Amino acid sequence: MILDVAFSRLDPACRSASGRAVAVIDVIRATTTITMALHHGCAGVIPVRTLSEAMALARRLDGGALLAGERNAEKAKGCELGNSPTEYGRPRIKDKMIVLTTTNGTRTFQAVTEAQAIIACSFLNVTAAARWLTNTGLDILIVCAGRQGRFCLEDVVGSGILIDRLLSISDRAYMLSDSARTARQLFATYQNDLLGMLRDCEWGKEIIRKGFEADLEICAHVDLTDIVPVMREGRLVAERP
């Protein structure tokens, strides 16, 4: 069994998504927010690339949808929700469909459309995600959102904890790529202070500057839920492994 990690949506490793189970990871914050939204009972999250696409889709959907968008960490103009998990409380989103566009996270789902299965993973649901992936019996590709195609520490540490859980749960012999070994190693380095890592990485510092420091405490919460956002017909919906 192959276990590989792409360090961004532009990593050539994304081209090997076909036939594999893919976990998309954007710790700060898209996949954390998506996990939280489904944990709090929203009907589903539709990740889209552009704001105009999001607006058109939100209008078109039967029964309406909440429009959520982020650009450069802030709530995008004209959106009801941004990309902060604190905005996704149960009263606001219960049973609602959410159309979400973010700078890196949601675009990453478009980079792996060839995959056999696609889920969203964050610290919040990492053990459940590992179980779900193991149950597929497929080779696994973890795709970090990164930032404009660049390496982000927090997503690779997120990949590392997922690999750690996969190796604990499964008795399969996984062949780890160089990038998968690196992710595992980085999780080992930072596992005792995940929040410190989130506060000290490049994008974490930027998020703090923008006033979202409280979000990082949510992002660092390991196994808050056993909900796995699974892509079904273009929508991420809640499943349990």
Added chain:
Amino acid sequence: MILDVAFSRLDPACRSASGRAVAVIDVIRATTTITMALHHGCAGVIPVRTLSEAMALARRLDGGALLAGERNAEKAKGCELGNSPTEYGRPRIKDKMIVLTTTNGTRTFQAVTEAQAIIACSFLNVTAAARWLTNTGLDILIVCAGRQGRFCLEDVVGSGILIDRLLSISDRAYMLSDSARTARQLFATYQNDLLGMLRDCEWGKEIIRKGFEADLEICAHVDLTDIVPVMREGRLVAERP
């Protein structure tokens, strides 16, 4: 001072080469071989992209040049030398100009032509390279050759030892990017068994399968020389810091 690492020649970080001092690293094997060639007294190494370009240039050069080429680890057809440092002994290359094309390493130099200064770095000359870079007073970008745009463990560990040396030598306050921190961390992980790391990484295993295991012992040799291959008018020539 900025200290950044691009994990491959396709990493968007390469776009920030302008105005910086760039160290290209292809541990297995292009920059190891280039360092060895200059250490053994060749006149210079001209890295080029394609085999046909290499052949045309080798013919055109006054006084001739040795044609060196690698594709898929093997010596390329029609070339006098491959990409194994064992082929670059003093008797064969002393005072000769070498035109070299390899699958990933030599192409990486073309990804950073905007840089203020460009050198080749390997374990063989890492401390000298760190001194040379420090002397420029410039922001530093380390560019891993990687493999077809993908992450290679050995190049990132090579970046990590270079960062370790830069931080020891210089009293400047470097701002490390997430990728630079990762490289440093990986060097710390593997520093006591660099040869084992080279034998166990993806490309190292491939090199062993192809019959070049002896090359890895050369690639793992830290500070064999104080020669730094520096790009001057399209040629890498020997300098000392």
